[in-house]
Amino acid sequence: MAERSSHEHQHEQSKTRARSPSKPSQLDHKPPADVAAAAEKGLKLRAEYRRGGTTVGIARARDLQHRKHLSEQTVKRMVSYFKRHNVDKRSGNFGDDGNPSAGYIAWLLWGGDAGQKWAEEHMKQIDKTKHEAKTQRASSH
Numbered sequence: 001m002a003e004r005s006s007h008e009h010q011h012e013q014s015k016t017r018a019r020s021p022s023k024p025s026q027l028d029h030k031p032p033a034d035v036a037a038a039a040e041k042g043l044k045l046r047a048e049y050r051r052g053g054t055t056v057g058i059a060r061a062r063d064l065q066h067r068k069h070l071s072e073q074t075v076k077r078m079v080s081y082f083k084r085h086n087v088d089k090r091s092g093n094f095g096d097d098g099n100p101s102a103g104y105i106a107w108l109l110w111g112g113d114a115g116q117k118w119a120e121e122h123m124k125q126i127d128k129t130k131h132e133a134k135t136q137r138a139s140s141h
Helices: 002-019 033-049 055-065 070-092 102-109 114-140
Strands: none
Touching: 033 055, 033 102, 033 114, 055 070, 055 102, 070 102, 070 114
């Protein structure tokens, strides 16, 4: 019975190692501090002015604010959000903390300019890592 427990323990350890973000084949999807700060600012402005953002944007801001590890799919969604909403920067009061536009608040909820830069750069790294893994698999056959 003890041998089985040891085997189960080893199995659990190997599963934990496989999920470890420090493994070279995996990327750390934890947003940086400047992205967290922008999301926190967005949440504060939204609470004060009662506009901007959707329930999805609010949930994203909370994850970013707490620097939670994000899924690859979430990083893709961030890139898509910023592509769709870049036009919001042209509206009046975008960037005005004293009377912010709803679009500005929503932009901040997704991490602001720092979030856009991080998500785009991170997505490029994800794609590069996938391409390298695919190339390695193809060359090993």
